[in-house]
Amino acid sequence: MITTPAAPMLPDYVNDLQTSVDHALAEDIGSGDVTARLVPANQLGTARVIAREDAIVCGRAWVDAVFQQVDPAVAVDWSVSDGDRVHSDQLLFRVHGPARALLTAERTALNFLQTLSGTATAVARYVDAVAGTGCSIVDTRKTLPGLRNAQKYAVRCGGGVNHRIGLYDGILIKENHIAAAGGIAAAIAAARALDAGVPLMTEAETLDEARAALGADVDLLLVDDFPLDQLREAVTLTRSHRASGGRTVIEYSGNTTLDNVRSIAETGVDRVSIGAITKHLSAVDLSMRFA
Structure with a gap:
């Protein structure tokens, strides 16, 4: 009982x-x-x-x-x-x-x-740490084996937001996919051709890759380990894209700690994804x- x-x-x-x-x-x-x-x-x-x-x-x-x-x-x-x-x-x-x-x-x-x-x-x-900035804290797939769904729920109990649950409910084009496909444009085109009915997200390691992702109006642009000045520029590009009718959300990932997360959030990014919240x-x- x-x-x-x-x-x-x-x-x-x-x-x-x-x-x-x-x-x-x-x-x-x-x-x-x-x-x-x-x-x-x-x-x-x-x-x-x-x-x-x-x-x-x-x-x-x-x-x-x-x-x-x-x-x-x-x-x-x-x-x-x-x-x-x-x-x-x-x-x-x-x-x-x-x-x-x-x-x-x-x-x-x-x-x-x-x-x-x-x-x-x-x-x-x-x-x-990011209260008042409008930035969400997002999880990753870096979870304890066998406890993926439980930890995803725990993230929500802590006030965070779930990223994709697994490999089946979202396409996330990362650096190895980009390299294997022959470039970010080719990878995005191949993803569109799948017509998988799930969100299309892509990682960008440079501003040129970020521009390419925005040009394709992906659902989510994940900028990886950008310095703060480049991150602000990527945010400006994303906001301009949305002002013109685009839908892309911008997320930051890479070496985020409690000491620097607010500075990252204050650049204007929509989300910060942090593997440490589930793996450390x-x-x-x-x-x-x-x-």
């Missing part, structure tokens, strides 16, 4: 939650939790989970699924929702039920919660203790 408050609805692309939970429990429990046998089978228990640092919460659905799979008799009583900002020593949830089940599910449930909350917290720091992960410190 899972109780209030209600968590946000998961996006449609989070369709592998149960599979992720199945795999995580299987690798941890294996043939059975031998240590939990120290506790009588009929003993009930109550435990509370708190945050040991300030964070953005994410992962309720995964926690619920873990406890429910281990034992449907476990009740989870949440005090927070995904996307909430919490503080050190704040109560996140209580669990009550068969003590063996609580002990068996503890680590897997907290692994999901600390990992996804860590992702959401990292995103929120970048979102806070610092899990949130959590604690579960029996009452």
